[in-house]
Amino acid sequence: MAFQLKVNGQAHAVDAADDTPLLWVLRENLGLTGTKFGCGIAQCGACTVFLDGKPLRSCSLPVAAVGGAEITTIEGISGRESEAVQRAWVARDVPQCGYCQSGQVMSAVALLKAIRKPSDRDIDRAMNGNLCRCATYVRIRAAIHDAARALEG
């Protein structure tokens, strides 16, 4: 079945089965492989994308349910928050193996858009759905604080 998707500001025509998860449409049909497959059951957060600006686990949403919503992937995020997060991630050398980091960055950007100066508790609550097998959680939290400080200045 044919679908029209708006991904990272561009319109794409996609031919996929109704129940194909959005994740696989992004990765296999559109070649946007920055969004990762981790668990397939919305438990790890590696597949996080923005749907109309809100974070969403793309492994659990069928492409037929997307409709005309604007999808933003790790390849397409922009704005002050994402720039601050990317700089903080590099400065803190956050990634280890890096597999989960696109999801971590997406969730961190979503958090900073909602709370400009998050506390440790806010970060823990917002990020606990993003798992990291390398246990980079301490650096992630520090980098989010760094990004928040950068946004203040």
Next chain:
Amino acid sequence: MRGRWSRTAAATLALGVACAMLPVLEDTKGQQALPSVVAANALRPVTAFAVIADDRARAIALFQEAGKVIAHPRCMNCHPAGDSPTQTERMQPHLPLVVRGADGHGAPGMMCATCHHAANYDIPGCPDTRIGISRRSRWDGRGARCRRSVSRSRIARATAAATWLPWFSIWPRIRSSAGRGRRRRPRARAGYAGGVRRAGAGLGRRRRRLPAAVRPRWKNRGETSMTAFWPRSSPDASCPDTGRSSGPTNRSRSPPAARR
């Protein structure tokens, strides 16, 4: 924490049994009988209660019928008394941790709608998924109170249950999350994933069967758990995601020339 969940589960079970039994008890008191054989999860329509002439008895029966839904884990999971929902029919703590948040939709960055979408897909969902926030909608732990209110003949409250029944009659719309959805894999890589599983299983069997005496020889073949997974026919294939080399088969197992 575990004790709290155990008590909650026990209370739920007790209420469920009570709800199932009480209509029978009412029948034994000489009230007009309802159809007694009903499937465990089936709800009687409101019209089925018309056979009860006494208003008070009918109100109580309606309330008890509604209690089947109110006390069911599939509903109580999202109507907790605390700040975090539960999941599965065993009412386990929700993973990952989700909190009620300011408006019941979760914490910023980790909203209910991040994983639960507008309909039941692999993961249960409904429009505007959120944790029951109003005092009235916090059902967990309130079953005993509701039963007490009935026993105190608060008929008006019990009668109100009749207005809920049409909504409750569609309660199966909240899908059970017992299975936590399906793990979907890309079609293009389904065979790859199966191959990894088979390779892992084969490796495990072979490892178990190997006697200790030959184990060093097996190790000298250089097969680690990872090298067994990678296709030897195309050692130079690159990973499409990262552009990196395809894995340990590309690595020279000999020491670097400088160290020789």
